[in-house]
Amino acid sequence: MTRLLHIASSPRGADSASQQIAMTYLEAYRAAHPDHEIETWDLWDGTLPEFGPAAAAAKMTVFSGGVPEAESASAWRAAEATFRRLDGADRLLFSVPMWNAGVPYILKQLIDVVSQPGMVFGVDPDRGYSGLLAGRGKKATVIYTSAVWGPPLGPEFGRDFQSTFFEDWLRWTGIDDITTIRYHPTLTGDVDVARGRAHDDARVAGLAG
Numbered sequence: 001m002t003r004l005l006h007i008a009s010s011p012r013g014a015d016s017a018s019q020q021i022a023m024t025y026l027e028a029y030r031a032a033h034p035d036h037e038i039e040t041w042d043l044w045d046g047t048l049p050e051f052g053p054a055a056a057a058a059k060m061t062v063f064s065g066g067v068p069e070a071e072s073a074s075a076w077r078a079a080e081a082t083f084r085r086l087d088g089a090d091r092l093l094f095s096v097p098m099w100n101a102g103v104p105y106i107l108k109q110l111i112d113v114v115s116q117p118g119m120v121f122g123v124d125p126d127r128g129y130s131g132l133l134a135g136r137g138k139k140a141t142v143i144y145t146s147a148v149w150g151p152p153l154g155p156e157f158g159r160d161f162q163s164t165f166f167e168d169w170l171r172w173t174g175i176d177d178i179t180t181i182r183y184h185p186t187l188t189g190d191v192d193v194a195r196g197r198a199h200d201d202a203r204v205a206g207l208a209g
């Protein structure tokens, strides 16, 4: 069965603009794909492991061909379980508010936990990285929101390290079928018009799946 996983990175629950847009996407997706399984993972629900000293040590051990032991072994198992949760999905929907020009740290934490050799990437000394999620029909949709910065605005309103960083990561994993939905009302824009457009885009994207 095709599985869609919505990964929500705003902690604002029902007040979250990015999650509201995600709900519109999911409603349309569900109508178009009634046989698909849909799950939402709120990254703030406490299930995401940390990636601290034991995990970093495990990564360096695996990278150099070794096997993590003791504390590092359990940190590595937690990373593997988290990766399996991500990798079990054929369709990924990410709702991503801008935080200080980038992404919320909880989403960076997910990236740091799952971006491991043999999971998300391989590396060859001559040819460099290869994304291990490539060629498996995976598709991603990403909802980007912000309140101050917007595409027409210059650096006095901030810069977009949110979508540049996140899309680069997705492509690095090997996922290159990416649909983007944006909601950037800015401080002087028409919030209702911007919101309406974002929800319309989400509906269209959800139906297309």
Ligand SMILES: Cc1cc2nc3c(=O)[nH]c(=O)nc-3n(C[C@H](O)[C@H](O)[C@H](O)COP(=O)(O)O)c2cc1C
Pocket (backbone or CB within 6 Å): 010, 011, 012, 015, 016, 017, 018, 019, 096, 097, 098, 099, 100, 101, 102, 145, 146, 147, 148, 149, 150, 158
């Ligand atoms: C911690 C934090 C940092 C933020 N940083 C920025 C920022 O750098 N630029 C910006 O335009 N908006 C910023 N915002 C506003 C949010 O990106 C914006 O309100 C977004 O739509 C929130 O999404 P959400 O409602 O799904 O949480 C920030 C909000 C928070 C809570």
